[in-house]
Amino acid sequence: MIDARELDLSSSKRFGEIPSEFSRLINLEDLRLQNNFLTGRLPDGLWELKKLRSINVSNNELSGKIPKEIYRASSSLEELWLSNNKFTGELPYQLFMLENLTHLNISDNEIEGYLSESVSDLVSLEYLNLWNNNISGFIPRELGELKNLEFLSLSGNQLKGPIPKELGNASSLISIGLFENELTGSIPKEITTLSNLKYLGLFDNKLEGMCQNLS
The missing domain is CATH 3.80.10.10 (Ribonuclease Inhibitor)
Known part of the structure; x- marks a missing residue:
């Protein structure tokens, strides 16, 4: 599984937190976890995946702030789908360092600030x-x-x-x-x-x- 390029666990009735072990999938390009019941925060290790192109965690119950460590994925990340969760706080300036990002959806959360x-x-x-x-x-x-x-x-x-x-x-x-x-x-x-x-x-x-x- 460590060689997996795509991991699709969407709409699979999953509970709990996103496993930190996902950060070991060094060849992962596409992570789909949308439409579940996931809670907790986005694991910092996700942003260490140098080939990660798309992540979709929309329609869950994730919370906390969007991690500042997100900038570590700046060379590869193209799509970030975080809609319909419980994310709070301001948009970190590191988010705007993702120069290859084409799609950004953080709708229906509790983001504040400017x-x-x-x-x-x-x-x-x-x-x-x-x-x-x-x-x-x-x-x-x-x-x-x-x-x-x-x-x-x-x-x-x-x-x-x-x-x-x-x-x-x-x-x-x-x-x-x-x-x-x-x-x-x-x-x-x-x-x-x-x-x-x-x-x-x-x-x-x-x-x-x-x-x-x-x-």
Whole structure:
């Protein structure tokens, strides 16, 4: 088993913590543990796996903070799926050191604090979902530097202030969800004229103007 490249234990009614022994699977590229009843924290040893490309632990009962040690997987990790758990605390700056990351989903957790301007360091990012957390502060204009970003959801948080016009520089965007926040000001024309945009969800904010949704 030590030579396994893929381990799929999804939807297998598993309880307890993620075994620390997984860190011995030195050739592991894809770890799927979603749709179980796993508890506890993410083991630090996971980030020592130099070939780990994708990890999915969505739809469990995992808790604690997202570990700072995550940066150790920066050379290989492309997909990180942590949605629908009980993760708390702020997004560690080490998370933004994952320069090869294409998919990041931490939706439906209890994350708080700000979304750092360092998000622009995730230069390969195509999918960013932080829906339904407790993230506050402003939407960083640096999101506009993510030229590969297609899907963005920051809905269901406590974000305030204006929608940055620089978001219109993310020319690959297909879907933008910013609804159920505390955003104010007008809707930048730079966003509504994005050529690839299919969905724009802005309802339940304090925005001015008529364009609340585009779909």
